[in-house]
Amino acid sequence: MRKIFDFHGGIHPPENKHQSLQRPIRDAGIPPRLVLPLSQHIGAPASPVVAVGERVLKGQLIAEALGFVSVPVHAPTSGTIVAIEDRLVAHPSGLLAPCIVIATDGLDEWTSLVAPPDYRDMTTRELLARIRDAGIAGMGGAGFPTAVKLTTKPGSAVATLIINGTECEPYITADDILMRECPDRIVEGVNILRQLLQPGEILIGVEDNKPEAIAALRAAATGSAIEVVSFPTKYPSGGEKQLIELLTGEQVPSGGLPLDVGVICQNIGSVVAIADAVVRGQPLISRITTVTGEAVAEPGNFSVLLGTPMNYLLAQAGYQPGRNRRLVMGGPMMGFTVPDASVPIVKTTNCLLAPSEAELPVPPPAQACIRCGMCAQACPASLLPQQLFWFAQAREFDKLEQHNLFDCIECGACSWACPSNIPLVQYYRASKAEILQLRREHAKAEQSRMRFEARQARIAQEEAAREAKRAARKLAAEQRAQTAAAGGEGVEDPIQAAIDRAKAKKAAQQVVATRATTETGERDKLEKAVVTTRARLDTASSKLEQARAEGSDLVDALQLGVDKTRAKLEAAELALQAFVDAGQTAPQQAVPTDAASVAIARAVAARAADAALDPVEKARAQLAGLEQRLAKTRARLAASRSKGEEEKIIGILVSTEAALEEKVSAARAQLNGKGDT
Amino acid sequence: MATLLRVTSPHAHGPVSTPKVMQKVLLATVPGIIVLTHFFGFGTLVNLVWACIVALACEALALWLRRRPIGFYLRDYSALVTATLLAIALPPYAPWWLIAVGVACAILLAKHIYGGLGYNPFNPAMAGYVILLISFPLQMTAWAPPRGLGQLPSLVEALQACFWPAGFDGITMATPLDLMKQNNSLLVADLYAQTPQFGRWAGLGWEWANLAFLAGGIWLLYQRVFSWHAPLAMLASLSLLAAIFYDGGSSASGGSPLFHLLSGATMFGAFFIVTDPVTSAVSVRGRLIYGAMVGVLVYTIRVRGNYPDAVAFAVLVMNFAAPFIDNYTQPRTYGHQPGKGGG
Numbered sequence A: 001m002r003k004i005f006d007f008h009g010g011i012h013p014p015e016n017k018h019q020s021l022q023r024p025i026r027d028a029g030i031p032p033r034l035v036l037p038l039s040q041h042i043g044a045p046a047s048p049v050v051a052v053g054e055r056v057l058k059g060q061l062i063a064e065a066l067g068f069v070s071v072p073v074h075a076p077t078s079g080t081i082v083a084i085e086d087r088l089v090a091h092p093s094g095l096l097a098p099c100i101v102i103a104t105d106g107l108d109e110w111t112s113l114v115a116p117p118d119y120r121d122m123t124t125r126e127l128l129a130r131i132r133d134a135g136i137a138g139m140g141g142a143g144f145p146t147a148v149k150l151t152t153k154p155g156s157a158v159a160t161l162i163i164n165g166t167e168c169e170p171y172i173t174a175d176d177i178l179m180r181e182c183p184d185r186i187v188e189g190v191n192i193l194r195q196l197l198q199p200g201e202i203l204i205g206v207e208d209n210k211p212e213a214i215a216a217l218r219a220a221a222t223g224s225a226i227e228v229v230s231f232p233t234k235y236p237s238g239g240e241k242q243l244i245e246l247l248t249g250e251q252v253p254s255g256g257l258p259l260d261v262g263v264i265c266q267n268i269g270s271v272v273a274i275a276d277a278v279v280r281g282q283p284l285i286s287r288i289t290t291v292t293g294e295a296v297a298e299p300g301n302f303s304v305l306l307g308t309p310m311n312y313l314l315a316q317a318g319y320q321p322g323r324n325r326r327l328v329m330g331g332p333m334m335g336f337t338v339p340d341a342s343v344p345i346v347k348t349t350n351c352l353l354a355p356s357e358a359e360l361p362v363p364p365p366a367q368a369c370i371r372c373g374m375c376a377q378a379c380p381a382s383l384l385p386q387q388l389f390w391f392a393q394a395r396e397f398d399k400l401e402q403h404n405l406f407d408c409i410e411c412g413a414c415s416w417a418c419p420s421n422i423p424l425v426q427y428y429r430a431s432k433a434e435i436l437q438l439r440r441e442h443a444k445a446e447q448s449r450m451r452f453e454a455r456q457a458r459i460a461q462e463e464a465a466r467e468a469k470r471a472a473r474k475l476a477a478e479q480r481a482q483t484a485a486a487g488g489e490g491v492e493d494p495i496q497a498a499i500d501r502a503k504a505k506k507a508a509q510q511v512v513a514t515r516a517t518t519e520t521g522e523r524d525k526l527e528k529a530v531v532t533t534r535a536r537l538d539t540a541s542s543k544l545e546q547a548r549a550e551g552s553d554l555v556d557a558l559q560l561g562v563d564k565t566r567a568k569l570e571a572a573e574l575a576l577q578a579f580v581d582a583g584q585t586a587p588q589q590a591v592p593t594d595a596a597s598v599a600i601a602r603a604v605a606a607r608a609a610d611a612a613l614d615p616v617e618k619a620r621a622q623l624a625g626l627e628q629r630l631a632k633t634r635a636r637l638a639a640s641r642s643k644g645e646e647e648k649i650i651g652i653l654v655s656t657e658a659a660l661e662e663k664v665s666a667a668r669a670q671l672n673g674k675g676d677t
Numbered sequence B: 001m002a003t004l005l006r007v008t009s010p011h012a013h014g015p016v017s018t019p020k021v022m023q024k025v026l027l028a029t030v031p032g033i034i035v036l037t038h039f040f041g042f043g044t045l046v047n048l049v050w051a052c053i054v055a056l057a058c059e060a061l062a063l064w065l066r067r068r069p070i071g072f073y074l075r076d077y078s079a080l081v082t083a084t085l086l087a088i089a090l091p092p093y094a095p096w097w098l099i100a101v102g103v104a105c106a107i108l109l110a111k112h113i114y115g116g117l118g119y120n121p122f123n124p125a126m127a128g129y130v131i132l133l134i135s136f137p138l139q140m141t142a143w144a145p146p147r148g149l150g151q152l153p154s155l156v157e158a159l160q161a162c163f164w165p166a167g168f169d170g171i172t173m174a175t176p177l178d179l180m181k182q183n184n185s186l187l188v189a190d191l192y193a194q195t196p197q198f199g200r201w202a203g204l205g206w207e208w209a210n211l212a213f214l215a216g217g218i219w220l221l222y223q224r225v226f227s228w229h230a231p232l233a234m235l236a237s238l239s240l241l242a243a244i245f246y247d248g249g250s251s252a253s254g255g256s257p258l259f260h261l262l263s264g265a266t267m268f269g270a271f272f273i274v275t276d277p278v279t280s281a282v283s284v285r286g287r288l289i290y291g292a293m294v295g296v297l298v299y300t301i302r303v304r305g306n307y308p309d310a311v312a313f314a315v316l317v318m319n320f321a322a323p324f325i326d327n328y329t330q331p332r333t334y335g336h337q338p339g340k341g342g343g
């Protein structure tokens, strides 16, 4: 028997798994519409490669991976693309995200799958490409691209490959049922991983509350190098770090990766997806999802197409919306509530939990922390949750970091155990977000400080160069004078003088050239900052509008965010403007794009000022601007006339004046209209 | 469909709640209270009822002044726990004002001034006790003789003692702890033989009260209301010191380990005071240190100090030290190297 280690803390919440294990895996069927978010994983969202109106076949690529940490999306069945737009998705923040919407045709017509070669003949690179092209992302919850996780640095050996069949969260049985019903596919997938990673040993870790799964896996794994290890049930033994400690006795260093202790973990669902992709050439288009809770009449596990709206799937299980007040994606410990039952199933949806109110009641209001330490006894990361709670309340961020807030895996064990019902995890999440935000701001300030210092240094350097040039010139002049005085005496002297002059010129040119290059780089950076900040402002504003429309109570927070971003945008623009201005007034400035960038900066600034105003003010500002321009044009016209300038110029000015007059009156009319409403 | 609830994880919650914890603590004091009442009469019960009434009034007043929901916080039972612990610690047949002052100090000064339950650095019951001991040493050291050594007052007399102290003429008697300290001529064995107060092991009545509190404490341990670390560390260090300085039972002896374990407020302190989570250290290692230090202080004050019992002082001193202990006993966080800034 293998030695099983233990990890600190942990809890034993009621398992509630039997409800969804009464029935075999059912097929959820094809819903009329599928909504496929472009981002069902951690990393860059996929980019659509189909157009609205296009007919797609089952398994066809509809969005390609964008970058290394990204995975593609495939059509889960045949049908027509009816929209590529922002939709509500299952995300803790209840955001809209870009999705591809397919109207299914019920034919379920496969695209022609290329028969893959035997994986034993494939190279590591080919295997990884196939896993990535199949769109596989960790199916246990986080959704990290599997191919990225399986990419090891050359030279780093994988001592242990751990397949995580723990499924320690209450209620969820998706992996359990896969292990029971499809142990052969799991073994198939593991063999592919073995070929890929060449690990020293392969362990499948399963909690001892799943004897059927253990038996099935052991039977399927006989004769292979796979060892099925069972250990006592305790939440959260399925946390990657906890599982690694359980099986190897080693702890993943804080901030590090499992590979740092020679381990790679894979989830059961992902392993099955790998087998399907590599052996059968099928991309990831469906998954097993547990539907459970007292608000469904027939809980169980479903094979469900990605993109299926949750309410469609729930209906298959006999959903009783009247009994259900919160719908949780994931389990009761770490899952999050979805904003609406119409959001789609994604690659990471391992469970839909529709509890009745009696089943998971809303906790009573929090009482005072009595420092009983039950949270610390439960914490698998050996943190002191009560201390973290105190520091979080007091917003003592450095203390929070000292107490390793960022090693909290948000497992919820502390909140579960707390007798005073304190929503500890909520505090940690909020504090983490705030600290990250502060860090970002700090980094930015640091950057601009460095930029400032670099600029100072550059100015000093230029000054020195100019000084040198002046000295050289002076020297040359003296020499010339000497030569003249000496009168034809030094034959070499004029040549020397010419050489010196050339040298000085070259040095000066060099200075200008370096300056130009650094300057352009700098301007690029500043301009980029302006652009990205504006983009952020745009998204923030649209979120704010949405929140307003929904009457959400996040409005204030969002408003604050928008204001902050706007301030940042203004600062970025000011920086850009200042930079450009400085460049312009500096002597020997020879950068030709300056006028253009000044214009850009001005336009940008004007737009920013624009964005900051409300419609009436905006109109008024516009009017004022127009009037100003009109006055200027008129003055110019009068001057030209009095100076008797060319007919053509006067003609242009006259027509400009007319156009401006028209605009001014239009703006006035608009403003009046606005003022009335 | 009604809009779905948006709440953050975890969605499930464990069965333990703070009011339940407090109720269990109250329940666990029952055996001790019964034994005290058996040996010392109704005084303890009168203390208890009166202290609880005053405590609830003070708590409600403080909550009202601090504009907190009164009903909600009263139901956490913490005021009743404080009152009960203080009532047990006070001598039976104490006058009403003594109890009222003690309880008011405990609830208003030791607890609410600092921000209420969870924010108090000192154990409220022990703070109230020490304030009384310093202010009214005479009343606080007047212990009634146990059953068998004197006539126990009736219930009416007990009520009279409390609410009309002028009309009550109680007798008091030195406790075994006093006697042991004052003794400087007799061998311990002779002292036991000659003084009826010593009972079988440690003191007539006292030994049984300690055993009853021990039983209550073990039940609380079994109920996982607290962990064993602090109480066991306290009992261990106290026994160890007593054993080292037992001196073979000479006339200068500080008393045997058994004497110390079953005397005064040892078990009560170990299981009901030292285990107060709010004012003790938080980590396992911290609680071991905290408990052990309380034991050391209890022994030292008992044998060398000027006060009859030492648990209250020892606990207050260690309350003071708890934050420092916490600071140096932060457990090693997962994935951190041992010894690097506590993990």
Ligand code: SF4
Pocket: A368, A369, A370, A371, A372, A373, A374, A375, A376, A385, A386, A389, A414, A417, A418, A419, A420, A421, A422, A424
């Ligand atoms: S479990 Fe709750 S009440 Fe107990 S110490 Fe932790 S946060 Fe405080």
Ligand code: SF4
Pocket: A378, A379, A380, A381, A382, A383, A385, A407, A408, A409, A410, A411, A412, A413, A414, A415, A424, A425, A428
């Ligand atoms: S949520 Fe964080 S602090 Fe709480 S038990 Fe889990 S790891 Fe520990």
